[in-house]
Amino acid sequence: xPSSTSNFKRKLRLPRLFFSTPPEIxxxxxxxxxxxxxxxxxxxxxxxxxxxxxxxxxATCAWEFYCRSIGYGPTLNDGEDLWTSARRRVKPDSxxxxxxxxxxxxxxxxxxxxxxxxxxxxxxxxxxxAYPVLADLANDENFHxxxxxxxxxxxxxxxxxxxxxxxxxxAVRRSHTxxxxxxxxQYLAMPLEEHVAFLKQEELTLDDLVKRLPIPNRxxxxxxxxxxxxxxxxxxxxxxxxxxxxxxxxxxxxxIQQIWLPLFTPPPPPTYIPKEEFAKRMGQAIEQRFHDVAAxxxxxxxxxxxxVFVRLPHSGxxxxxxxxxTPRAAVWDRVIKDTAAPGIYYEDFPELAGxxxxxxxxxxxxxxxxxxxxxxPHLRAALQM
Amino acid sequence: MLxxxxxxxxxxxxxxxxxxxxxxxxxxxxxxxxxxxIFYGAWNPPFAALLFSTTAMDFWLGRRIAKAKGRHxxxxxxxxxxxxxxxxxxxxxYGNFLLQNxxxxxxxxxxxxxxxxxxxxxxxxxxxxxxxxxSYTLDIYRGVLKPTKSLRDFILAVxxxxxxxxxxxxxxxxxxxxxxxxxxxxxxxxxxxxxLMTLGLFEKIVLADTMLSGSADRIFGYAGPLVALDSWLGxxxxxxxxxxxxxxxxxxxxxxxxxxxxxxxxxxxxxxxAIGFSDFxxxxxxxxxxxxxxxxxxxxxxxxxxxxxxxxxLVIVMFLGGLWHGAAWTFVVxxxxxxxxxxxxxxIRVLFENRARTNNLATRxxxxxxxxxxxxxxxxxxxxxxxxxxxxxxxxxxxxxxxGDAILTTREMxxxxxxxxxxxxxxxxxxxxxxxxxxxxxxxxIVTAVWAFMAxxxxxxxxxxxxxxxxxx
Numbered sequence: 001x002p003s004s005t006s007n008f009k010r011k012l013r014l015p016r017l018f019f020s021t022p023p024e025i026x027x028x029x030x031x032x033x034x035x036x037x038x039x040x041x042x043x044x045x046x047x048x049x050x051x052x053x054x055x056x057x058x059a060t061c062a063w064e065f066y067c068r069s070i071g072y073g074p075t076l077n078d079g080e081d082l083w084t085s086a087r088r089r090v091k092p093d094s095x096x097x098x099x100x101x102x103x104x105x106x107x108x109x110x111x112x113x114x115x116x117x118x119x120x121x122x123x124x125x126x127x128x129x130a131y132p133v134l135a136d137l138a139n140d141e142n143f144h145x146x147x148x149x150x151x152x153x154x155x156x157x158x159x160x161x162x163x164x165x166x167x168x169x170x171a172v173r174r175s176h177t178x179x180x181x182x183x184x185x186q187y188l189a190m191p192l193e194e195h196v197a198f199l200k201q202e203e204l205t206l207d208d209l210v211k212r213l214p215i216p217n218r219x220x221x222x223x224x225x226x227x228x229x230x231x232x233x234x235x236x237x238x239x240x241x242x243x244x245x246x247x248x249x250x251x252x253x254x255x256i257q258q259i260w261l262p263l264f265t266p267p268p269p270p271t272y273i274p275k276e277e278f279a280k281r282m283g284q285a286i287e288q289r290f291h292d293v294a295a296x297x298x299x300x301x302x303x304x305x306x307x308v309f310v311r312l313p314h315s316g317x318x319x320x321x322x323x324x325x326t327p328r329a330a331v332w333d334r335v336i337k338d339t340a341a342p343g344i345y346y347e348d349f350p351e352l353a354g355x356x357x358x359x360x361x362x363x364x365x366x367x368x369x370x371x372x373x374x375x376x377p378h379l380r381a382a383l384q385m
Numbered sequence: 386m387l388x389x390x391x392x393x394x395x396x397x398x399x400x401x402x403x404x405x406x407x408x409x410x411x412x413x414x415x416x417x418x419x420x421x422x423i424f425y426g427a428w429n430p431p432f433a434a435l436l437f438s439t440t441a442m443d444f445w446l447g448r449r450i451a452k453a454k455g456r457h458x459x460x461x462x463x464x465x466x467x468x469x470x471x472x473x474x475x476x477x478x479y480g481n482f483l484l485q486n487x488x489x490x491x492x493x494x495x496x497x498x499x500x501x502x503x504x505x506x507x508x509x510x511x512x513x514x515x516x517x518x519x520s521y522t523l524d525i526y527r528g529v530l531k532p533t534k535s536l537r538d539f540i541l542a543v544x545x546x547x548x549x550x551x552x553x554x555x556x557x558x559x560x561x562x563x564x565x566x567x568x569x570x571x572x573x574x575x576x577x578x579x580x581l582m583t584l585g586l587f588e589k590i591v592l593a594d595t596m597l598s599g600s601a602d603r604i605f606g607y608a609g610p611l612v613a614l615d616s617w618l619g620x621x622x623x624x625x626x627x628x629x630x631x632x633x634x635x636x637x638x639x640x641x642x643x644x645x646x647x648x649x650x651x652x653x654x655x656x657x658x659a660i661g662f663s664d665f666x667x668x669x670x671x672x673x674x675x676x677x678x679x680x681x682x683x684x685x686x687x688x689x690x691x692x693x694x695x696x697x698x699l700v701i702v703m704f705l706g707g708l709w710h711g712a713a714w715t716f717v718v719x720x721x722x723x724x725x726x727x728x729x730x731x732x733i734r735v736l737f738e739n740r741a742r743t744n745n746l747a748t749r750x751x752x753x754x755x756x757x758x759x760x761x762x763x764x765x766x767x768x769x770x771x772x773x774x775x776x777x778x779x780x781x782x783x784x785x786x787x788x789g790d791a792i793l794t795t796r797e798m799x800x801x802x803x804x805x806x807x808x809x810x811x812x813x814x815x816x817x818x819x820x821x822x823x824x825x826x827x828x829x830x831i832v833t834a835v836w837a838f839m840a841x842x843x844x845x846x847x848x849x850x851x852x853x854x855x856x857x858x
Contacts, residue, residue: 038643038649041824042573043573045577052840055837179427188392210796213796215794223794270609271790
């Protein structure tokens with residue numbers, strides 16, 4: 001008489017294939033016998049593996065100590081996955097900071113929370129264009145919160161295909177397509193990055209180290225402008241803070257100042273397009289950006305959302321360059337006019353205008369707290385809070 | 386889940402530890418099935434259901450083929466399996482491509498038709514696991530494999546995670562026999578598996594992504610005309626990138642399988658040391674070329690037909706091989722180019738057969754160089770996203786833009802030259818050997834130093850890497 005278990009198996013025929021132990025004759029598969037076995041080299045593998053592990057640990061520790069000795073400290077890398085984890089925290093009525101690295105460094109989330117009643121979500125990104133994120137939030141039917149948008153003109157009107165646009169688009173795309181594996185990798189990477197100084201994805205990777213080799217180039221080689229070295233830390237909320245080594249006068253500060261200038265200087269037009277044609281295309285792309293931004297703002301407002309544009313402090317040679325290449329009337333005034341949104345230009349208010357950016361582009365960690373405190377009344381007024 | 390990701394590192398450690406700590410062979414196999422589906426579902430969980438349905442259907446069809454009495458009946462069930470697999474592949478991979486071409490054709494006939502855009506997401510590795518699964522019914526039909534009684538074993542054969550998404554294309558007939566008896570844990574085999582995984586990751590992360598991909602992307606993405614030097618270097622960079630990317634994945638897969646006690650065959654055998662194109666295809670993506678040979682070329686008549694028919698068969702096989710790689714006419718041209726290379730090679734072989742001078746070192750080197758150059762020319766169509774880019778690249782390579790731009794930096798040029806030279810040197814020195822023999826011959830300290838160097842270089846890249854190119858296929 002069959003047991004209850006065997007009855008159960010008989011009724012469910014498919015699971016039988018999993019649970020039953022077939023007779024030996026059934027278990028031997030047809031086809032050719034196991035004719036292929038990979039050769040395994042006869043080497044003292046345990047000894048070799050032990051030495052390799054010791055060498056790798058020693059080299060990794062030595063590299064970590066060296067990186068710390070020249071001023072690097074542990075911080076999170078601002079990849080698409082970290083941005084996605086912040087994007088996921090956006091609730092329908094959230095306050096969201098978008099834009100570039102000035103929004104990242106200069107706005108203190110604690111002070112904004114105190115002043116605005118909610119903790120903002122930081123979605124600004126270093127070297128990123130605000131538009132893809134603005135468009136993403138405008139297209140999010142659930143979102144009807146408040147956007148604080150930092151405007152650095154050159155990044156704000158960056159045309160499609162340029163690094164600021166690609167960086168922002170990549171992050172937005174990742175937030176829509178992130179796989180469970182990518183999400184887990186991000187959770188695993190964070191504790192490592194918070195403790196290991198050499199994990200700097202845009203500075204201390206093998207690729208970056210090779211790029212720094214002093215090899216002279218051909219006259220017309222397209223050389224990417226240098227990116228500033230490590231000068232800030234980033235936490236899990238993506239709040240960036242300038243490190244003291246950069247806030248104080250010294251070599252690091254001077255180096256970064258000199259890096260901003262070529263980075264903010266427009267590149268020469270490509271050789272294969274006539275200059276006039278190139279200028280015309282750029283003009284069209286910028287016009288299109290103004291139009292798209294106005295449309296996105298309109299869409300956001302139609303759901304009850306709010307937006308305020310902010311121009312955050314910049315100083316020294318970079319300010320002179322930015323004011324010359326992208327004058328206020330050309331971008332800022334146009335954005336405010338086209339969108340009919342409130343704007344806060346720091347130079348318009350004496351209490352905001354007196355800050356100095358140590359490396360010309362961002363406030364020090366201490367100043368960012370004070371600046372945010374002083375910015376609150378203006379934000380409340382602009383947002384009618 | 387990418388091999389070059391932290392998630393995979395943790396996943397692999399957990400899987401290997403749990404797998405070897407289980408005593409029951411059945412429990413281990415059940416565990417591997419679950420792990421493989423987690424590995425696959427970590428990309429897009431719903432697609433795991435698609436993988437399962439394909440597998441279950443082929444399992445059932447395999448039994449029907451084996452049980453069928455008459456030839457027509459057997460063939461009918463096989464046709465069912467082939468149609469099921471290829472229609473799945475066709476819908477997900479070629480749906481939009483077919484619609485676009487249908488629209489184009491109608492437009493030529495003066496009929497305006499606007500097809501709906503199918504927002505189809507391509508399941509990762511569908512081209513690979515479809516072939517894994519299809520090999521089972523094909524081999525049962527050919528009489529070289531008896532159907533397995535265990536659905537679980539067949540699921541594992543199709544979904545075994547090291548080879549699931551980007552090959553090698555492991556035939557059920559090669560894998561199922563390994564599921565009969567449990568493998569023993571052997572330190573030498575396990576550590577060799579780890580070394581192969583390190584080598585594979587080094588090829589992918591360091592050589593393909595760090596040293597070559599940036600230059601290849603810059604050259605193929607440049608919208609203006611380029612001088613010959615930059616064009617050739619860009620194509621050579623891509624030739625190296627795709628080899629290290631794909632061979633790196635295969636090596637990782639072989640290593641990961643070895644760590645679990647399974648043996649997968651080589652998928653690459655130093656292809657850039659090939660002399661001639663038939664030799665190239667015996668060394669490049671071996672699992673695909675043998676699949677196409679056994680299941681398509683030979684059934685079409687193979688070499689046992691008149692020369693013209695054999696040449697046509699070759700071109701048909703390479704046309705389909707090109708289309709397998711991607712739903713675009715550039716891939717078709719790539720396949721057709723290789724088909725025509727093979728035909729031309731056959732003609733040359735007939736003309737110069739038994740000539741003593743064809744066997745000396747200089748001729749062999751010249752043959753190898755010509756093969757590499759022709760393969761590089763074909764890669765232009767593989768890499769270019771459209772024919773405009775391909776034409777611009779070929780124009781640059783053959784001196785069509787003497788006043789074009791020279792955009793590569795000296796560092797990039799040196800990287801391409803050094804990596805390519807190193808790659809070709811290694812391929813030529815090992816062309817009649819294998820990596821295992823090379824490791825046996827090397828002094829221990831060199832093996833140790835090279836392994837440690839590769840591991841350190843991988844750590845130094847910080848996982849700042851891309852997905853494997855072949856995932857998109």
